[in-house]
Every structure is written in structure tokens, then in C-alpha cells.
Amino acid sequence: MRQGLRQLMRYPAAVVGLAIIGILIVVAIWTVIAIPYSEAIRLWRGGGGIWEESPRTAWPRWINLLPWENRPTTIIVCSTEVGEKTVRPLAEGISEVEIVLPFDFTYDGFPQEVTIFFAAEYDERPPHVEITWVTPDGREIRVGEITAVGAYRMSQDAHLTRRLGGKPAHIGLFADPAAEDLPIKGEYALRLEGWLFEEDADLDARLVVYGQVHGLAGTDHLRRDLMVGLSWGIPVALAFGVLAAVGAQISTFLLAAIGVWYGKWVDGAFRWLTQVNIILPMVPILIMVGMFFSRSIWVILGVVILLSIFSSSYFVLRAMFLQIKESPYIEAARAYGAGSSRIIFRYLCPKIIPVLLPQFVMIIPTFVFLEASLAVLGLGDPLLPTLGKIIYDARANAAIYRGWEYWIVQPALILLVMGLGFAMVGYTLDRVFNPRLRQI
Amino acid sequence: MSEMAISEAQETRAGPGQGSGIRIMLSRSLARIGRYALVRLLTIGIAVVIGILLTIFIANWGGHLDELKKAEISYGVMVALRERPEWRILPREERDAIYQEMVAIERARRGLDRPFLVRTPGYLISALTLDLGRAAHMTSPSGSSQVRLIILELLPATLVLFGPANLLLFFLALFGALFLSRRYGSKLDKAIIALAPTSAAPAWFYGLFLILIFAVVLGWLPFGGMVEAPPPPTIWGYALSLLEHLVLPVTAIVISAVFVNIYSWRTFFLIHSSEDYVEMARAKGLRSGAIERKYVLRPTLPPIIMQFALTLIFMWMGAIILETIFGWPGLGRQMYRAIRGGETPVIVGITIIFAYLLAATLFIIDIIFALVDPRVKVGAERRV
Numbered sequence: 001m002r003q004g005l006r007q008l009m010r011y012p013a014a015v016v017g018l019a020i021i022g023i024l025i026v027v028a029i030w031t032v033i034a035i036p037y038s039e040a041i042r043l044w045r046g047g048g049g050i051w052e053e054s055p056r057t058a059w060p061r062w063i064n065l066l067p068w069e070n071r072p073t074t075i076i077v078c079s080t081e082v083g084e085k086t087v088r089p090l091a092e093g094i095s096e097v098e099i100v101l102p103f104d105f106t107y108d109g110f111p112q113e114v115t116i117f118f119a120a121e122y123d124e125r126p127p128h129v130e131i132t133w134v135t136p137d138g139r140e141i142r143v144g145e146i147t148a149v150g151a152y153r154m155s156q157d158a159h160l161t162r163r164l165g166g167k168p169a170h171i172g173l174f175a176d177p178a179a180e181d182l183p184i185k186g187e188y189a190l191r192l193e194g195w196l197f198e199e200d201a202d203l204d205a206r207l208v209v210y211g212q213v214h215g216l217a218g219t220d221h222l223r224r225d226l227m228v229g230l231s232w233g234i235p236v237a238l239a240f241g242v243l244a245a246v247g248a249q250i251s252t253f254l255l256a257a258i259g260v261w262y263g264k265w266v267d268g269a270f271r272w273l274t275q276v277n278i279i280l281p282m283v284p285i286l287i288m289v290g291m292f293f294s295r296s297i298w299v300i301l302g303v304v305i306l307l308s309i310f311s312s313s314y315f316v317l318r319a320m321f322l323q324i325k326e327s328p329y330i331e332a333a334r335a336y337g338a339g340s341s342r343i344i345f346r347y348l349c350p351k352i353i354p355v356l357l358p359q360f361v362m363i364i365p366t367f368v369f370l371e372a373s374l375a376v377l378g379l380g381d382p383l384l385p386t387l388g389k390i391i392y393d394a395r396a397n398a399a400i401y402r403g404w405e406y407w408i409v410q411p412a413l414i415l416l417v418m419g420l421g422f423a424m425v426g427y428t429l430d431r432v433f434n435p436r437l438r439q440i
Numbered sequence: 441m442s443e444m445a446i447s448e449a450q451e452t453r454a455g456p457g458q459g460s461g462i463r464i465m466l467s468r469s470l471a472r473i474g475r476y477a478l479v480r481l482l483t484i485g486i487a488v489v490i491g492i493l494l495t496i497f498i499a500n501w502g503g504h505l506d507e508l509k510k511a512e513i514s515y516g517v518m519v520a521l522r523e524r525p526e527w528r529i530l531p532r533e534e535r536d537a538i539y540q541e542m543v544a545i546e547r548a549r550r551g552l553d554r555p556f557l558v559r560t561p562g563y564l565i566s567a568l569t570l571d572l573g574r575a576a577h578m579t580s581p582s583g584s585s586q587v588r589l590i591i592l593e594l595l596p597a598t599l600v601l602f603g604p605a606n607l608l609l610f611f612l613a614l615f616g617a618l619f620l621s622r623r624y625g626s627k628l629d630k631a632i633i634a635l636a637p638t639s640a641a642p643a644w645f646y647g648l649f650l651i652l653i654f655a656v657v658l659g660w661l662p663f664g665g666m667v668e669a670p671p672p673p674t675i676w677g678y679a680l681s682l683l684e685h686l687v688l689p690v691t692a693i694v695i696s697a698v699f700v701n702i703y704s705w706r707t708f709f710l711i712h713s714s715e716d717y718v719e720m721a722r723a724k725g726l727r728s729g730a731i732e733r734k735y736v737l738r739p740t741l742p743p744i745i746m747q748f749a750l751t752l753i754f755m756w757m758g759a760i761i762l763e764t765i766f767g768w769p770g771l772g773r774q775m776y777r778a779i780r781g782g783e784t785p786v787i788v789g790i791t792i793i794f795a796y797l798l799a800a801t802l803f804i805i806d807i808i809f810a811l812v813d814p815r816v817k818v819g820a821e822r823r824v
Contacts, residue, residue, distance in 0.1 A: 013634065276487040279798050280494065283757040284791035287779060288498050291787060312750055365640035373642065373761045377776055391648070395765075400652050401663075412648055416641055423637030427703075 007432050014428035020421030028235035040232045044224065044385040051223035052151075055112045055210035057397070057404050060218040060226075072107035073211040077190070079204045093199040097127065101207045102189040105136075110183050111170045112210040113155040116190070118148040121202040129194030129203070133173050136186025141173060148194060148203055170210070218406045221397050226390065230410060233387035237368045237418060240301055244367035247301075248308030249360045255309065256317035257348045260325055261340060270314065277310040283373065290379035297381040300374065304367065313359060317352065324351050354433040362426030365419035372415055387411040473810045480806045484799045489564070491795045496563050499788050508785055509552060512573045517542045567792055572785040578778065581769070587785045591771065591793050597666055598770030601686065602759060605693040610748055613698050617705035618732060624710060632702055639700035642754075644761040647692040651765070654688060661688050664767030689766045696758075697751050704747065708740040742813040749805040756797055 008014045035043070043050060055074055063069050079085045083101040090096055105111075120127050131143035131152075143160060146152055154160060154169035164172025174183035190207050217226035259270040282304075289303050324330065325348070333347050374380065375388025376395065394400075394407040500506060521527050521539060530538070547553060566572065572587040580590040620629045655663045662668065667681040712718065718735045763772030771790050778786035 013637075017637075272483070275483060276490050278753060279484065279487040279795060279802065280491045281757070281791055281794035281798055283760055284775070284787070284794050285495065285498060287760070287775065288495070288787060288791060291779060291782070291784070292499065362640075369640070369642050369645065373644065373758070376644070376761055377764065377779060379779065400648075400656050405652060405656075408648060409652070412645065415645065419640035420637050423640035427637055 008425075008428055011428045011431070013424045017421045017424030017426075017428070020417055021425065024234055024238060024418055024421065027231065028238050031231040032235050035228065035232065040228065040385060041383045043228050044232075045383070046222055046224050051219075051225070052117075053208050054214050054219050054223045054225060055212065056219060056223050057221055057399075057402075057407065058112065058210075058212055058214035058219045059404075059406050060216055060410075061213045062216070063213055063406070070108040071212040072105070072109055072111050072209070073213055075103050075105070075111075075209040075211070076206065077101040077103045077209075078206040083205070085204070087196070087202075090195075093197070095196045095201075097129075097192075097194050097196055097203050099192040099203070099205050100189055101192075101205065102187055103207070103209065104186070105174065105183065105188055105209070106185045107183065107211075109212055110174055112212055113153065113208075114170045114173065115154060115208050115210070116152045116192075117206040117208065118150060118152070119204040119206070120148050121200065122196070122198050123200075125197040127194050127196045127201060127203045129192045129205075132191040132193070134189040134191060135173070136184050136188060143169075143173075148192075148205070217410055218404075220390070220393055220407060226407070226410065229385035229390050230387070230414060232385045233390065233411060234414065234418075236297065236381075236384055236386050237371065237415070240297060240371045241364040241366075241368035241418075241422075244301055244304050244308070244370075245360055245364045247305030248311055248367075249313070249356060249363065251305070251309040252311050252314050253317055253349070253352070253356055256314050256321055257344050257352075259314075260318055260321035261344050261348065267318070270310065271318070274310040274312065274314040277307065278312055280307060282307050283370075286370075286374055287377065287379060290374060295379055295382050297371065297384060297386070300371070300379075300381075304370065316359075317356075320352055320355060321348060324348060358426050358429035358433055361422055361429055364422045364426075368415065368418060368422075387415050473807075476810050477803075477807055481803060484803050484806075488795055488799045489568070492567050492792055493560070493564060495788060495791050495795070496560065496567055499784070500563070506552060508573055509550065510547065513546045513550065513552075514543055515574075517546055567788070570789055570792060572789045575778075575783050575786050577781060578774075578783050578786055587789045590774065590786060591789050594769065594771050594774050595793065597768065598759060598763065598772065600666075600682075601689055601763070601768055601770060602693075602755065604686070605690040606752060606755065608690060609694050609697055609701070609751075612694060613701035613705060613748075614744070616698065616702040617709055618737075620702060620706045621709035621713065621736075622728075624706075629706075632699060635699040636703040638695070639697055641696060642758045642761075643689075643692045643696035644758055644765045646695045647689065647762055647765040650688045650692055661685075664688075664765070666769050689762060689768060692762065692766075693755065697755070701748070701751065705740070705744050708743060709736055712736050712740050738812075742809060745805060745809055745812065749802060752801050752805070753798055756794060756801070759794075 053074065053076060058074075059071065061073065064071060064073075077083055079099045079101060082103075083099055085097070085099045088096045088098075116131070118127075127148040128145065129148045130145045133141040133143050135141070141164075143154065144157070154173075157169065161168050161172070167175065174188075176182050176184045192203075192205055194203065196203060215225050215227050217230050219225055220229075255270055259267040285307065286300060286303060290300065293299065330343065330347055333343055338347070371386065372388035372391065375386050376392050378392055378396075380386050380389035380392060388411075390411040391408055394404065394411075397404070397407075399405065399407040517539060521535075521542065527535065552559075570588040570591060574585045575587055575590060578590060579585050580593040582589070582593060584590065584593075616632070620626075620632060623629055651663060654661045662685050664685070666685055667678060668685075672678045672681050713731075713736050715735075718731060721731050721735050759770070760772035760775045762768070763770045764776040767773065771793060774786065775790045777783075778790065
């Protein structure tokens with residue numbers, strides 16, 4: 001066995017495959033430590049404005065590495081950090097407040113949205129502000145007067161859009177009047193002039209100019225950072241694939257050993273059950289389980305294992321066990337009076353493990369893709385982010401037709417690399433441990 | 441999977457040597473094949489019944505089938521009552537009372553108040569005959585809401601896609617494997633072998649990439665669907681459009697399985713072409729074509745077919761999602777729609793039809809197996 005493994009390292013495919021699996025395992029462990037299970041679920045559910053500062057369906061940042069791409073990133077300016085804020089008390093507890101939020105804009109494209117988030121402290125009467133937009137070429141555009149509470153989504157303000165000549169704020173406020181479809185580069189500023197109506201009232205504002213790129217992996221339609229989904233998808237896929245493979249292979253393996261050892265009707269029954277099981281349509285049954293009982297990934301995993309106990313590999317393993325059963329050392333064991341269970345577990349099974357190993361490794365991607373298939377059909381785990389669920393979301397939002405290829409390609413590539421990694425190791429193991437293949 | 445076939449190959453190795461010596465009357469071997477087919481048909485039939493029984497159990501665990509029956513009864517009672525002229529005159533409370541009573545009577549008549557196990561045989565028969573009532577919203581292409589019609593009208597579309605795709609896959613892999621076994625060790629051989637791990641991903645997965653490349657970026661081929669809309673009026677135009685729409689899904693199916701099959705079948709051929717009797721044939725001076733046909737292909741076909749059967753079974757499983765990805769109007773996409781619309785009877789029905797399809801595939805493979813495997817024909821001991 002050890003010799004076999006050493007031999008394995010001589011094949012470049014196996015080295016590459018092992019490297020891929022190693023990297024994936026490291027990423028998986030790192031993810032589970034960095035973002036704990038409950039945190040991942042909370043982030044992916046995305047309630048409570050966790051993602052309010054990230055853009056929707058934004059490409060990953062690496063797209064800007066292309067020499068002809070210079071898409072805007074998200075710019076956040078907060079009056080507590082960068083902006084200037086002056087408060088001048090007037091009479092009777094009323095004070096005048098002025099906030100200026102400057103930022104640099106040096107991109108070739110327009111931002112996606114512009115929103116101001118207000119943080120106002122007051123008892124009864126909320127502050128009131130007048131908003132002015134200052135462009136780099138010195139124009140001052142009056143945006144409007146509003147009550148400074150919650151969020152003001154400038155891009156969704158129909159009045160403002162009309163005043164900007166039918167262009168939403170994120171285009172109208174940035175466009176160069178001379179060259180229509182290009183933004184002006186330079187220093188912009190947002191000026192808020194308003195009044196606080198109470199003694200202890202205070203106002204802070206945060207301007208978010210949503211970009212078209214975000215993070216290492218981009219975002220989805222719910223503004224969630226895909227990095228969370230992609231990195232959590234790896235441990236989930238690995239765990240599902242490996243556990244399902246362990247459950248399915250080991251159970252079939254033991255059953256084959258028992259069936260061959262006892263022979264006669266035991267073997268007959270097992271063979272027959274296997275033939276019945278091959279006919280069971282696994283995916284439709286899993287779909288029904290997902291529809292009627294639970295979509296939890298662990299329930300699905302359990303059903304997958306149950307359905308794979310009598311898998312078609314029973315016949316393969318049976319043929320091998322039959323050969324070994326006749327070998328002299330088994331006869332010797334029987335002669336000195338070894339019991340059935342001793343022979344099965346100590347003499348029959350260990351002999352087959354080298355042959356089982358490549359199969360085990362090769363079957364892992366099958367289960368990984370099975371889980372992804374169910375998720376792509378919309379039967380993914382309701383809470384956990386998985387790679388299949390990201391593909392499902394992307395397809396449901398017609399990502400590839402709307403220029404959001406990153407959304408579908410990234411999870412698909414991770415799945416592909418994972419599948420290839422295991423398959424490469426599996427095929428090489430097969431070549432090393434399978435004597436019939438070795439001689440070729 | 442490859443070992444399975446190899447061990448099969450091992451069992452078969454003695455095949456042609458023994459078989460050629462024994463001459464048996466044709467009628468006798470036909471009878472053997474017939475008996476074999478019958479036994480297989482029975483086995484597969486029982487397996488299908490068990491499979492469908494399991495499906496029923498799963499579907500009824502949460503009472504979904506019962507609810508379907510109840511809904512159907514309520515619907516029937518309502519329709520029957522509405523047709524009576526006196527129905528409209530009655531006051532509302534009285535109408536409700538009559539309706540409730542009729543529903544209760546009808547439920548008792550159909551035996552819905554008895555325990556589930558007692559009713560199972562009835563369910564089994566209606567499931568086996570796809571008599572699953574009506575879908576809530578879904579209709580078949582011709583406008584029926586009968587689950588049976590929805591399923592049977594969509595079946596041809598699925599077969600049009602998977603039949604040719606699998607035939608193409610089989611012959612491409614077979615000839616590819618033969619071709620490579622002749623050029624063992626060449627650059628092409630090494631390249632194809634290196635591609636074998638790509639079969640770890642299923643067909644729908646390659647479908648995603650194919651659509652992205654050939655439909656979205658290059659715009660050469662349609663995104664999906666079966667024919668263009670509106671369908672071309674002439675038969676030729678229709679066929680052409682169908683072919684055009686077949687290219688991508690068929691390619692996805694072929695890519696997802698062809699390399700691994702070439703790889704493992706090539707290995708069979710290599711193992712078998714180093715057998716003594718092949719050396720002997722070569723020494724006799726037989727042409728290489730004849731050697732391949734009679735001495736290499738003959739004994740390797742049974743394991744190859746066995747392995748292909750497993751590929752096929754795996755492929756059926758992927759049908760649901762492949763059709764969904766390509767918008768192919770077959771059973772798979774209907775299953776997807778049924779999932780999204782919560783159409784339980786359609787889901788149960790399609791699960792059953794998939795069980796039938798799997799069974800039919802296995803049976804056809806078994807018959808082919810009987811035709812190519814001399815052990816079935818001559819009636820030698822099938823297994824050790």
C-alpha cells in the first residue's frame with residue numbers, strides 16, 4: 001500500500017490532483033474557522049441590512065485587471081470619518097448643520113446606484129436637509145429637500161430622474177454634459193445643508209456610491225458577497241461527497257464480503273436487491289424527499305447513502321471477493337478454526353481495500369455533483385450556501401444572458417476543479433493498484 | 441466501474457474459444473435466449489413494482505397522495521353538484537352541508553378512511569397505470585390536465601434527445617476505443633487518456649459552458665428549446681431546426697461520458713489483444729480487421745455493454761436537469777416545473793415513468809447482452 005502511494009507520486013496527474021484536493025481541504029478548513037456555521041447561515045440569509053453597502057450583481061474586482069476595464073468600485077463616504085461637518089446653533093434649540101462629503105471618482109463607467117444613509121438622533125422632530133451635488137467641473141445640482149431619516153435612494157427618486165433629463169441619479173449626476181455616455185472624472189462632493197430642531201439632536205450621513213465591481217467574487221442579486229457562498233460551498237460539497245462516498249462504498253463493500261462468504265441465498269438476496277436498487281430512479285426519489293420532507297442537506301445525504309447501500313459496485317466487489325475466497329490463506333485460516341466474522345473482517349476485507357480506494361476516490365465527484373444537481377433544481381439546503389444554490393440563483397436571474405457570467409462560471413469552475421482533482425487521483429490510483437492495468 | 445467490466449471480461453475470456461467448437465441448433469439457442477429474456481423481464485418487472493411501491497410510500501409519508509385523492513373527490517363532487525338545477529336555489533349553509541356530506545360519503549366509498557396499508561394495492565395499480573388524476577395548474581401540450589397525458593405527450597421529446605445522443609455516444613466511444621487501442625502510446629492516445637477525468641462532471645454541467653460559449657458569446661447555436669418559435673411549417677424546415685437545437689445538448693451528453701468510456705474500453709481491447717489466441721490469430725496471418733472483429737471485439741462486447749448500461753442509467757438521472765438547462769420540452773423540464781409549482785401528481789408520475797424508462801433500458805441491454813454473450817446462447821454456467 002505504502003509502496004503504491006509512492007508509485008502514485010510518479011504520475012503528474014496524481015500530483016496535480018492531490019494538490020487540488022489539498023488546496024480545497026485547506027480552503028475548507030480555513031473557511032469553517034473564519035466563518036463559523038451559524039455566521040455563514042446568518043450572512044447568507046442576509047437580513048438586517050448586513051449587505052446594504054454592497055452593490056447588486058457586481059462583477060468581481062479582478063475584472064479590472066484587464067487593461068481595457070476600469071469599472072467603478074463602491075465608494076463610501078461617512079461624515080464621522082472623512083466628511084466635514086459643522087453645526088451652528090440658532091435660536092430655541094434649533095441649529096443649522098452642514099455636511100460635505102467629498103470623494104474621488106476616476107473610473108470609466110457609471111456607478112450602479114447612489115444612496116445616502118442618515119443616522120439622525122432626535123426625539124420628535126427629525127432633521128431636515130437640502131441636498132446639493134457638486135461635480136468636478138463646478139456645476140452644482142440641486143437634488144432636493146428631504147427629511148433626514150433612514151436611507152434616501154437617489155437612483156430611485158422619480159422626481160430627481162425627471163429633473164436630470166430622464167436619467168437616474170447614478171448616471172445623471174456623473175454624466176459629462178459634453179460626452180453623454182461617459183462620466184466626468186475628478187472630485188465630486190455631496191453637500192447637505194439642514195436644520196436640527198431639538199437641543200440634543202444630531203445628524204450624520206453616509207454616502208454610498210455603489211460600484212460595478214465588488215470583492216474577490218462579486219455579489220448576487222441580493223447584494224450578498226459571493227465569496228461567502230463560494231468559500232462555504234467548498235466544505236459543504238467536500239463533506240457531502242466524502243460522507244456519501246464513505247457511506248455508500250463501505251456498506252456495499254461489507255455487504256459484498258458477507259454475501260460472498262455466506263454465499264447461497266444470502267448472496268442471491270443481496271444480488272437481487274442490488275438489481276432492484278439499480279432500477280430505482282434515485283434523482284426523482286431525492287426530489288420527492290426534498291419536496292415532501294426536508295431539503296436539509298443532511299437528510300438528503302442520509303437518503304443518498306440509504307439508496308446507495310446496494311449500489312452496482314456490489315457486482316464488481318463480489319467478483320473480487322469470489323477470487324479471494326478461494327485463495328489458500330483463507331483455507332488456512334479456516335483450517336485453524338477462524339470464525340466467519342474474523343475471516344470476513346481480518347482476511348477478506350483488507351485484501352480488497354487497495355482496489356476499493358480508487359473507486360472510493362472516483363465516486364466522490366459523483367455525489368458532489370448530485371448535490372449540486374438537486375440544488376440547481378431548486379432543492380438545495382434552505383439555510384447553507386452551496387455551490388449548486390449559487391448556480392440556481394444565477395440561472396433564476398438569467399445571469400448568462402445579462403452579462404453576469406462570473407456568477408455562474410465561478411461556482412461551476414470550483415465544482416469542475418474539485419471533480420477533476422478527485423478523478424485524476426482516482427484514475428491514477430486505479431492504474432497503480434489494479435494489476436491488470438499496470439501491465440499495459 | 442472499470443473493474444466491474446474487467447472482472448466481467450475475465451469471466452468472458454474463455455468465451456469464443458469454447459463457443460466456436462460447440463455447434464448447437466439455432467432453435468435451441470433461441471429458446472434459451474427467450475427463456476433468459478423472460479426471466480429478466482420478470483425480475484425487472486418485480487423490481488419496478490418494488491420501486492414504485494417505495495415511491496408511493498415516500499409520497500404518502502406526509503399524506504400527499506391522500507390529499508390528492510381528497511382534492512380530486514372534492515372537485516368531482518363540486519362539479520356534479522353544480523350541474524343540478526336546484527343547487528343554486530338552496531341557501532348557502534344547506535349547500536355547504538350537502539357538499540360536506542357528499543364528500544364524506546365519496547371518501548368513505550373510495551376507502552380513504554381506511555388505513556394506508558390496506559389501500560396500498562389500489563394506489564400501486566393506479567401508479568403502475570399512471571392513473572394519477574389531474575394536475576392543479578399544469579397542462580399537457582395539447583391542453584389536458586390529466587397527469588397521464590401530460591407525461592405521455594412529453595415522453596417523445598425526451599426520447600428524441602436521449603436516444604440519438606446515447607447511440608452516438610456508444611459508437612463514438614466504441615470506435616474511438618478501437619482506434620486508440622491500435623495507436624497505443626501515441627500522442628492522441630495520451631491526450632484522450634488525460635481527458636478521462638473530465639467525465640467526473642455530468643452532462644448538464646458541460647451544458648452550462650456550451651450555452652455560454654456557443655449561444656451567448658459566439659451566437660452560433662440556439663440557447664435552448666426543441667425547435668425555433670414559431671415552428672417551421674415544412675417537415676424539412678422542422679427537422680433542420682430540430683437538428684440545430686439538438687447539437688448543444690447532444691454534445692454535452694457526449695462530452696460528459698465519451699472520454700471515460702473510450703479510456704476503459706480501450707483498456708479492455710488492450711488486455712484482450714495481448715491474449716494468446718489473438719497472438720495465434722496474428723501468427724496465422726489473419727487480417728487485423730478480422731482479428732479485431734472476431735477475437736477482440738467479441739469477448740469484450742458483453743462487459744462493454746454492461747458498463748454502457750450503467751452509464752445510461754446514470755444519464756437518465758441527469759436528464760431532469762439537462763433538459764432544464766437547455767429548456768428541452770421533455771419529461772425532465774416538466775419535472776423541474778412541477779417542483780417549482782408544487783405539482784405533486786406530476787412529480788410522482790414522472791418518478792414512475794423514470795422507473796419504467798430505467799427498466800426498459802435495462803431490459804433492452806439485457807437482450808443485447810444475450811445476443812452477444814455466448815454463455816447465454818449456449819447455456820453455460822452464468823456465474824461462478
